[in-house]
Amino acid sequence: xxxxxxxxxxxxxxxxxxxxxxxxxxxxxxxxxxxxxxxxxxxxxxxxxxxxxxxxxxxxxxxxxxxxxxxxxxxxxxxxxxxxxxxxxxxxxxxxxxxxxxxxxxxxxxxxxxxxxxxxxxxxxxxxxxxxxxxxxxxxxxxxxxxxxxxxxxxxxxxxxxxxxxxxxxxxxxxxxxxxxxxxxxxxxxxxxxxxxxxxxxxxxxxxxxxx
Amino acid sequence: xxxxxxxxxxxxxxxxxxxxxxxxxxxxxxxxxxxxxxxxxxxxxxxxxxxxxxxxxxxxxxxxxxxxxxxxxxxxxxxxxxxxxxxxxxxxxxxxxxxxxxxxxxxxxxxxxxxxxxxxxxxxxxxxxxxx
Numbered sequence: 001x002x003x004x005x006x007x008x009x010x011x012x013x014x015x016x017x018x019x020x021x022x023x024x025x026x027x028x029x030x031x032x033x034x035x036x037x038x039x040x041x042x043x044x045x046x047x048x049x050x051x052x053x054x055x056x057x058x059x060x061x062x063x064x065x066x067x068x069x070x071x072x073x074x075x076x077x078x079x080x081x082x083x084x085x086x087x088x089x090x091x092x093x094x095x096x097x098x099x100x101x102x103x104x105x106x107x108x109x110x111x112x113x114x115x116x117x118x119x120x121x122x123x124x125x126x127x128x129x130x131x132x133x134x135x136x137x138x139x140x141x142x143x144x145x146x147x148x149x150x151x152x153x154x155x156x157x158x159x160x161x162x163x164x165x166x167x168x169x170x171x172x173x174x175x176x177x178x179x180x181x182x183x184x185x186x187x188x189x190x191x192x193x194x195x196x197x198x199x200x201x202x203x204x205x206x207x208x209x210x211x212x
Numbered sequence: 213x214x215x216x217x218x219x220x221x222x223x224x225x226x227x228x229x230x231x232x233x234x235x236x237x238x239x240x241x242x243x244x245x246x247x248x249x250x251x252x253x254x255x256x257x258x259x260x261x262x263x264x265x266x267x268x269x270x271x272x273x274x275x276x277x278x279x280x281x282x283x284x285x286x287x288x289x290x291x292x293x294x295x296x297x298x299x300x301x302x303x304x305x306x307x308x309x310x311x312x313x314x315x316x317x318x319x320x321x322x323x324x325x326x327x328x329x330x331x332x333x334x335x336x337x338x339x340x341x342x343x344x
Contacts, residue, residue: 081339081340081342083318083344085341085343095242098239099243101301102239102240105301108339161340162339
């Protein structure tokens with residue numbers, strides 16, 4: 001299995017281990033996400049291999065070859081408006097109390113915007129944490145991990161909720177071994193050789209000079 | 213004698229209030245409650261309350277049905293029409309089969325209210341409201 005697949009799973013695991021109920025993680029690019037699904041899960045992070053390049057100068061015909069990887073981390077947040085429903089539903093509430101409750105309703109767009117900013121913050125701190133320099137893998141598998149950019153998309157009113165999506169690109173480098181799609185067992189070559197005049201096969205053996 | 217335009221507005225309200233309406237309660241930014249039809253004095257009802265809508269999946273182009281309540285309201289039912297930038301509270305039944313339980317929503321007509329005054333209605337897209 002090529003290393004980029006292991007690395008993607010490792011990034012996903014890093015996010016999962018740090019979630020603590022603040023978001024959920026998916027290891028694939030979901031085509032559609034229902035707003036209800038997202039709001040029930042609070043926030044969603046998707047990790048998927050987005051792009052890879054193999055610079056010719058970084059490899060050889062038989063491998064291993066350098067693999068410059070871009071892993072896309074997608075963010076989706078969905079929010080409803082938030083307010084004092086108790087007052088709005090209170091039949092004894094005065095006009096002034098209702099007026100105050102309505103004025104204090106937090107817009108879904110403001111809540112979603114703040115929520116996705118917080119998600120960017122969390123994701124960046126997890127990936128760029130010095131303790132995660134190897135992304136949870138053995139030393140030497142991954143190098144140059146770097147978040148190059150973060151992008152926030154326009155808010156979408158989806159149904160009765162508001163959805164904001166965003167993404168960031170995580171770039172890193174690894175070295176891929178080329179084993180072949182159906183690996184072949186290596187042929188053993190016998191490197192033993194005999195010297196005709198060395199019947200005892202003593203060539204190269206340290207000889208004790210005190211021996212007769 | 214009323215002209216055809218006036219009659220069309222009246223008929224639109226009568227027909228749709230009968231067929232597709234649900235009870236509705238509005239609360240305006242000043243805290244005023246609207247639960248009585250300003251024209252008839254009866255219980256305030258929507259012209260139409262639509263719950264689900266067919267849209268095209270932007271990723272695949274396939275049609276899909278999404279839950280998106282849309283309220284169509286007769287202008288003549290309210291003494292004050294929501295203006296862009298105003299924040300209103302609205303309550304209507306989430307389940308069309310049970311009109312006794314009203315759910316809380318909020319709307320701000322950021323975009324121009326749909327439905328010209330020539331047909332006597334406007335359309336709003338409420339956002340779900342949860343307890344803060």
